[in-house]
Amino acid sequence: DGGITQSPKYLFRKEGQNVTLSCEQNLNHDAMYWYRQDPGQGLRLIYYSQIVNDFQKGDIAEGYSVSREKKESFPLTVTSAQKNPTAFYLCASRPNRVDLGAFFGQGTRLTVV
């Protein structure tokens, strides 16, 4: 089945540690996105990528980093510089035609302990 896979579903991290969230898609989509979701704040864009080896900062990129070495993969690293990393993280991809909308993974809930 085609889709977007985020792993793990739940992740616990000790304060001060970096952690990487995985996002893989087999939809052959060029564009991929990372969003952070906090209660009452909707989805806020962290990073997005239109093509391999290119990505742009979103609205809240500080404390995060990404890579796009393969079309299928867009991992997000939450660094120790992110002051409040506990959140629900959603990865999305979309085809070249923007009007078709974005397709979302099931999310990763990150908790800093």
Place this chain on the structure above:
Amino acid sequence: AQSVTQPDIHITVSEGASLELRCNYSYGATPYLFWYVQSPGQGLQLLLKYFSGDTLVQGIKGFEAEFKRSQSSFNLRKPSVHWSDAAEYFCAVAATDSWGKFQFGAGTQVVVTP
């Protein structure tokens, strides 16, 4: 800069009653407009979308939305709500340039009472 406003954070509706969720956007031209639904702890599912043509669009699960350019609005409606419609609903706009950056509203939580 593009932005999306969903004025209602929380709506409670009785099963069988009608539902309308409001969405206002800010964008230089007519953007791509979307409504998504999210069940707890899950990703987002696309309900419907609009870019051009008929301003009343039909989506999945019996939802429809109307685009009103003069009001910069894209409100979501359902004539008769089912208990399974309880979820959080997000309005989104996407830029019409090649980056297609998606911007989401803060969401509206819908509670359905018996």
